[in-house]
Amino acid sequence: MYQLGNLVQELSDKYGRDRASLMPILQCIVKKHNYLTDEAMVEVAKELDLSAAEVYGTASFYSFLDTEERGRFVIRVCRTISCSMKGKEDIMQTLEDLLKIEVGDTTADKQFTLLETNCIGWCHKAPAMLINDMPYTELTEDKVIEIIKEYMQK
Amino acid sequence: MKDTGLVKIDLIFEKIDVKELLIKAFKMSDEAIVQEVITSGLKGRGGAGFPTGLKWKFAAFEKEQEKYVVCNADEGEPGTFKDREILERVPEKVYAGMAIAGKAIGAKVGIIYLRDEYRYMLPELQSLLDEFHKSIKEIGYDFTLEYRLGSGAYICGEESALFESIEGKRGEPRNKPPFPTVNGVFGKPTVINNVETLVTALMVVKIGGAEYSKMGTPDSPGSKVFSVSGDTPNPGIYELEMGMTVQKFVDEFGDGDTKAVQVGGAAGFCVPRKRFADTIIGFEGVPTGGSMKLFNSTRSMYNVLHNYLDFFVEESCGQCTPCRVGCQQLLKGISLVKKGEIKATYLNDLSKLAETMRLASKCGLGQSVGNAFNSIVDNFREEIVY
Ligand SMILES: Cc1cc2nc3c(=O)[nH]c(=O)nc-3n(C[C@H](O)[C@H](O)[C@H](O)COP(=O)(O)O)c2cc1C
Numbered sequence: 201m202y203q204l205g206n207l208v209q210e211l212s213d214k215y216g217r218d219r220a221s222l223m224p225i226l227q228c229i230v231k232k233h234n235y236l237t238d239e240a241m242v243e244v245a246k247e248l249d250l251s252a253a254e255v256y257g258t259a260s261f262y263s264f265l266d267t268e269e270r271g272r273f274v275i276r277v278c279r280t281i282s283c284s285m286k287g288k289e290d291i292m293q294t295l296e297d298l299l300k301i302e303v304g305d306t307t308a309d310k311q312f313t314l315l316e317t318n319c320i321g322w323c324h325k326a327p328a329m330l331i332n333d334m335p336y337t338e339l340t341e342d343k344v345i346e347i348i349k350e351y352m353q354k
Numbered sequence: 355m356k357d358t359g360l361v362k363i364d365l366i367f368e369k370i371d372v373k374e375l376l377i378k379a380f381k382m383s384d385e386a387i388v389q390e391v392i393t394s395g396l397k398g399r400g401g402a403g404f405p406t407g408l409k410w411k412f413a414a415f416e417k418e419q420e421k422y423v424v425c426n427a428d429e430g431e432p433g434t435f436k437d438r439e440i441l442e443r444v445p446e447k448v449y450a451g452m453a454i455a456g457k458a459i460g461a462k463v464g465i466i467y468l469r470d471e472y473r474y475m476l477p478e479l480q481s482l483l484d485e486f487h488k489s490i491k492e493i494g495y496d497f498t499l500e501y502r503l504g505s506g507a508y509i510c511g512e513e514s515a516l517f518e519s520i521e522g523k524r525g526e527p528r529n530k531p532p533f534p535t536v537n538g539v540f541g542k543p544t545v546i547n548n549v550e551t552l553v554t555a556l557m558v559v560k561i562g563g564a565e566y567s568k569m570g571t572p573d574s575p576g577s578k579v580f581s582v583s584g585d586t587p588n589p590g591i592y593e594l595e596m597g598m599t600v601q602k603f604v605d606e607f608g609d610g611d612t613k614a615v616q617v618g619g620a621a622g623f624c625v626p627r628k629r630f631a632d633t634i635i636g637f638e639g640v641p642t643g644g645s646m647k648l649f650n651s652t653r654s655m656y657n658v659l660h661n662y663l664d665f666f667v668e669e670s671c672g673q674c675t676p677c678r679v680g681c682q683q684l685l686k687g688i689s690l691v692k693k694g695e696i697k698a699t700y701l702n703d704l705s706k707l708a709e710t711m712r713l714a715s716k717c718g719l720g721q722s723v724g725n726a727f728n729s730i731v732d733n734f735r736e737e738i739v740y
Pocket residue numbers: 397398399400401402403404406426427428429430431508509510511512513514546547548549551552717718719
């Protein structure tokens with residue numbers, strides 16, 4: 201759970217209160233707080249004069265608009281064919297061992313969430329993953345360890 | 355059969371004076387722009403291959419005041435990464451292509467729908483867009499562009515789902531007709547084109563439609579950017595003349611042991627070795643939005659098909675039954691056959707199901723699952739069964 205404050209109002213002032221503003225508003229909340237709480241969605245619904253079910257129905261359609269609690273850093277490992285051919289399983293195993301969680305889980309300190317995703321457009325540099333917005337490519341076990349250690353310092 | 359061989363081209367990534375080209379284009383009549391694009395024979399580079407000039411002509415014909423140009427930068431097809439590369443290297447050409455499309459059809463506003471996976475590029479792209487707005491104003495032309503972002507849904511690359519998403523809704527494809535040129539985003543006449551299509555159209559205006567159409571074949575004029583990955587020593591982005599055989603492609607990019615090439619991504623076709631020599635990459639053979647994936651003999655085509663079906667199960671929007679249930683049944687079916695829990699002849703039933711999905715699904719996703727399914731099952735049956 202997080203404190204929303206005036207965020208929804210500020211975003212609605214910025215993007216507008218018509219239906220087409222819904223996605224940018226939800227996306228900004230996720231960027232700031234990592235996921236959407238029920239409270240956040242109810243608040244957005246009020247501000248945009250929509251039913252909460254409409255907002256939830258829209259959010260739940262999109263895999264990057266998380267409605268479950270997520271860590272500060274969301275890791276999305278590509279599981280599609282090129283990455284799967286080039287050692288995605290080993291990368292996933294390394295991440296699970298490092299973070300001591302399984303895919304789908306969030307670390308107890310709420311720093312990391314480990315997920316899979318479909319092709320992220322780096323197939324020629326597979327295996328690849330995203331951490332929040334940043335792509336990381338041509339991954340090896342050593343490289344993954346280095347990257348995660350860096351994030352642990354942040 | 356005309357085989358152009360493998361010819362490297364430098365059109366899309368060529369650095370040009372965009373402002374000069376725009377000044378030239380804005381002196382042309384709207385009809386003349388559309389005519390150049392029709393003459394070029396350019397077909398959409400996003401996968402479906404609809405003639406671009408005709409699309410512009412239809413939209414230009416509509417009498418509405420408010421019209422839109424939309425750039426499809428959702429690039430979700432497995433194995434495609436050329437649109438990212440184009441946006442990274444020559445974004446000003448994408449913007450200019452949209453402005454020219456806007457002039458040709460009478461639209462003052464453009465929207466670029468960028469997948470969230472590419473958000474890391476946005477700060478740079480946005481600042482270049484600000485510059486572009488300034489320079490187009492200097493020329494005295496009224497056209498503004500804005501970015502909208504996706505949120506991790508492959509189906510939002512389908513044009514009508516993309517419109518729904520821009521409108522703030524679930525990305526569920528609409529019924530067609532009406533087509534986008536009549537009823538697109540916000541219910542207004544819309545031209546939606548792939549990133550590469552827009553840059554190609556820009557270059558057509560630069561070099562002339564007739565000149566462009568000298569490249570390639572009658573059915574697939576021009577050149578195209580290919581995204582090459584899989585078992586190859588040279589993965590990456592290559593702009594090539596259209597109309598080469600798969601064999602020529604494999605000669606250049608294979609690792610000496612290529613047994614199959616998946617052309618067009620998960621929604622495309624699998625071409626086995628015995629068909630390399632007589633299969634043209636293009637609309638007369640196997641079409642592709644750019645995705646070219648090579649598999650060598652160490653790969654299990656069962657695993658490949660399984661991975662594709664996982665993808666479709668996950669990405670089907672679930673709106674219509676043939677696709678939602680069909681994808682799941684195909685996946686379940688091949689697992690059962692593999693485990694020996696059901697007879698191998700069950701694959702025939704699954705192939706029929708894939709054909710039914712082609713006929714009965716609402717959009718291109720469900721309609722094209724059968725492409726990969728049947729071309730892999732037909733050519734690599736023993737790998738699926740044993
Ligand atoms: C499931 C599905 C996904 C699609 N994804 C994309 C995409 O990522 N990018 C794209 O340009 N076209 C995609 N398309 C094709 C678009 O619907 C549309 O035909 C295209 O954007 C038109 O532009 P073009 O004529 O310039 O190719 C997809 C189609 C389907 C059915």
